[in-house]
Amino acid sequence: NAGVTQTPKFRILKIGQSMTLQCTQDMNHNYMYWYRQDPGMGLKLIYYSVGAGITDKGEVPNGYNVSRSTTEDFPLRLELAAPSQTSVYFCATKAGETGELFFGEGSRLTVL
């Protein structure tokens, strides 16, 4: 099993460009989350989903959008990229029974 797969691993964007960070899981977990982590800081929740078709805002949702059309996929869309969105982005799923979070390897985004 691959677990949680994020793509791309690295990306450089120019200010005002848009892009989608992909997240796919093969664990059949209902709960999925997107976090960002700035250097030396903790993880901040951007958006989360409790199942296909259901999404909700987290702590820092401005400038981002998500969709959840299937259990497996939870893409994060950045519209009009800004330097403040330079960060490392982590996608995670949560096992329903144990509550354990499983993270992807992260996507490092730089906006210049």
Add this chain to the structure above:
Amino acid sequence: KNQVEQSPQSLIILEGKNCTLQCNYTVSPFSNLRWYKQDTGRGPVSLTIMTFSENTKSNGRYTATLDADTKQSSLHITASQLSDSASYICVVSRGSGGSYIPTFGRGTSLIVHP
């Protein structure tokens, strides 16, 4: 307000020494508390889970404790190794009727020097 506070923010120790990391929480209703290890450039990975009825749990050289009355947890690392250099994150989940969102601490950055 549901919060998780960790201390110290950073810690430097020599290889072979022991250390203890602290986590205080105000999350309610409490379901469980997990310690995660995050290596540089990687996603966090679960080390151990503590539920309300558990006081101590070990995972190799890692031992976690929980005092549900004082809402405190600690992670003790014995005979540290260079590979223990990482950020250690305390995450608390709420119980039935609570939020789907786990509450994260900001982490303790541990550096082990040879």
